[in-house]
Every structure is written in C-alpha cells, then in structure tokens.
Amino acid sequence: MASDQMKPVAALLLFLNFCMYVIVLGIGGWAVNRAIDHGFVIGYGFKLPAHFSPIYFPMGNAATGFFVTFALLAGVVGVASAIAGINHIRSWNASSLPSAASIATVAWTLTAVAMGFACKEIELEIRNARLRTMEAFLIILTATQLIYIAAIHGAF
Incomplete structure (x- = not known):
C-alpha cells in the first residue's frame, strides 16, 4: 500500500482534478447547448x-x-473518479485502492483521448476562447490525473 506521506499529495491532486473536471463539464455543457x-x-x-x-x-x-x-x-468519469478517490483518501487502505485506481485510469484514458482531439483542434486553429480554455484544462488534466494515479499507488 502507498505510504502515508503520499496521502496529502493525492488529496491535493484529487481536489485540483475535481475542480478542473467540473469546469470542463461546464464549458462542454455550454458548447453542446450552443450547438x-x-x-x-x-x-x-x-x-x-x-x-x-x-x-x-x-x-x-x-x-x-x-x-x-x-x-x-472524460469530465463525467473524472468526477466519478474524484468521488471514488475521496472514499479511498478517507480510508487509505488496500481494499479501497482497486476501485479508486481503476476509475482513475478510465478517467485518464478518456482525458487522453479528449486531449488528442484538443491537439487536433489546436492544429486546425479556428476556435473561441472557451474552447481554448477547455483545451488547456484537458491538457493539464492529462498530466495531473496520471500523477494522481501514481500518487495513490505510492510510485514516487
């Protein structure tokens, strides 16, 4: 099991990722509504x-x-990952790790796919400020979600 020294790092990354995923959901909801x-x-x-x-x-x-x-x-699964992560941070034992790690990995995978489309959108250039914000958040989330997965496994 991960050492107790990684618990504050994982909690900070979990909070950061949760806030960023909620913002991505808000901007994505705006985009769908406008479409x-x-x-x-x-x-x-x-x-x-x-x-x-x-x-x-x-x-x-x-x-x-x-x-x-x-x-x-990615935003919906990321928020679900944060909910499972809160449960894991509270108990911080080996029995809560598999659920938190598996949903975090699925969230990271979907975030990486969305980041790939963000890179393609950046290459094609025509977009507004809200989409640029969502692109930046997803690029950052790809890295922070991966670091969070490493933190709950104690890989540092």
Whole structure:
C-alpha cells in the first residue's frame, strides 16, 4: 500500500482534478447547448446540407464535435473518479485502492483521448476562447490525473 506521506499529495491532486473536471463539464455543457441552439434545422421538406455532420458545432472547427463529446465523457468519469478517490483518501487502505485506481485510469484514458482531439483542434486553429480554455484544462488534466494515479499507488 502507498505510504502515508503520499496521502496529502493525492488529496491535493484529487481536489485540483475535481475542480478542473467540473469546469470542463461546464464549458462542454455550454458548447453542446450552443450547438443545439445554432445547429442545422432539419424538418419536413428540408434537405441535408452537402457536408452535414451530426456533431456540428458552429463555434469551432471540424474537430470540435469530437473534442466536446470526449471532453464531456472524460469530465463525467473524472468526477466519478474524484468521488471514488475521496472514499479511498478517507480510508487509505488496500481494499479501497482497486476501485479508486481503476476509475482513475478510465478517467485518464478518456482525458487522453479528449486531449488528442484538443491537439487536433489546436492544429486546425479556428476556435473561441472557451474552447481554448477547455483545451488547456484537458491538457493539464492529462498530466495531473496520471500523477494522481501514481500518487495513490505510492510510485514516487
């Protein structure tokens, strides 16, 4: 089991990650709401535009839909990871480690996928300040979530 010296480090990273995942969820929710309000209107008698995408986001580029979708998934699983992490930090024993480590690993994996789409979105360049903020948070979260996983395992 990880040493007790890693408990404050893990708790700090857990709090930081939780706050950042909540912010990612807020910005992602805004992006989805805006996409729904300003997306394509398809009804009876309307034809699909030539380059129709079911995940069209009017405020970004071609990667925005995938980026926001995976960012929302990573945010939800990240918050669940924080809840399991709180339980593990409270008890800090070997029996609570597997659940905290497994959900943290899933959250990190989804965050890494979202970070990949963030990098693609940065490469394509056309985006607004909120999307840039979410990109930065996901890039930071990819590193801090991995460090959190190492901290709860006592790998330092």
